[in-house]
Amino acid sequence: MFLQAFGNTPEVMEQEYGHYQGRSRFVTVIDEEGGSxxxxxxxxxxDATAPVKTLVDVAGEPWHLDVVNSLRAAGLSSRPVWDVASLAVDRRxxxxxxxxxxxxxLCHGVHQxxxxxxxxxxxTVLDDRILRVVRAMGMPWTPxxxxxxxxxxxxxxxxxCVMVMSSVAESIRTRRPDLAPAVIDGIFRSIVLDPADxxxxxxxxLPRVPPCDQPDRPPVGRDRSAWKPPTHRRTGTLVSSPDPST
Known part of the structure; x- marks a missing residue:
């Protein structure tokens, strides 16, 4: 997805996001037929050792922002802040x-x-075209x-950009009341949501449990067989793991 849109190869994505793997959570929309x-x-x-990627990046080239002042200006000083590091949709x-x-x-999933x-x-750091789209949806992302x-x-x-969570519902209900049932309440035309996700x-x-007839073996490479992301899913689809490098 990112290769086509921005020329970011899997190697670039691994370099940029690989060391955040342990601190990443994925919200996905999964196709019920193919499971993709x-x-x-x-x-x-x-975590206790480092801030999120966006705050690290904006403190350096090309912005050199004072992160503490930027969060204070948004009313988020010393508040729990997460990073929407990427959002991608299949080109189809x-x-x-x-x-x-x-x-x-996806917007509902991230919000809820x-x-x-x-x-x-x-x-987050948003491509300006995407920023215009999400603001038109009523999402109160601000520089x-x-x-x-x-x-x-x-x-x-x-x-x-930064977004204060307490302002989201009011912003969407005021600016885009037609989208509020979906973005705020999670009511969709064809996508089925399990709130437990x-x-x-x-x-x-989740811990990997080896088959009872096989001895324990150390995992080889990156094992995602037990990955359980928070997910929007269509009826009958099991939760599966997206590849964050796509």
């Missing part, structure tokens, strides 16, 4: 009613999962204090 991910949003969580679903519903479902986890703010539009990871024009604790790796 139609859309994926990656959330990166902070980037237009038309089906594509629009996938995007709206973050609220359920007690997150008070989200940060960080001092941020300008700059080249970023293949996008010729991207802007660091967006509860805190979803999205982590």
């Amino acid at each position: 991910a139609l859309g994926v949003a990656r959330l990166i969580l902070p 679903f980037r237009s038309g009613a089906a594509g629009a519903e996938v995007i709206v479902a 999962y973050s609220l359920n986890c007690g997150v008070e703010g989200l940060v 960080m204090a001092g941020a300008t539009s700059q080249y970023y990871l293949g996008s010729p024009a991207s802007t660091p 967006l509860l805190p604790g979803r999205g982590g790796s």
Whole structure:
């Protein structure tokens, strides 16, 4: 997805996001027939050792933002803030009613999962075209204090943004009441949502249980067979793991 849109190869994606794997959570929309991910949003969580990727990136080239002041200006100083590090939709679903519903479902998933986890703010770097789209949807993403539009990871024009979670519902119900049932309440035309998929604790790796007739063996490479992401899914589809490098 990112290769086609911005020229980001799997190697670039691994370099940029690989070391955040343990702190990543994925919200996905999964096709009920093929089991493939139609859309994926990656959330990166902070930990005691490092901030989230967006805050690391905007403190350096080309923005050199004062992250502490940027969060303070948004009313998020010392508040729990997560990173919407990436959002991608299969190219077959980037237009038309089906594509629009996938995007709206991802927005709902990110919003509801973050609220359920007690997150008070989200940060991201958005391609300016995408920023216009999500703002037209009523999502109150705003540029960080001092941020300008700059080249970023293949996008010729991207802007660091912040969103205060407590303002989302009112903004959408006021500016786009037609989207509120989907984005806020999770009611869709063709996508079936299990609210349990967006509860805190979803999205982590489950321990691998070897078959009873085989001895324990150390995993080889990256084992995702037990990955259980928070997911929007269509009827009859099992939760599966998207590949974050796509």
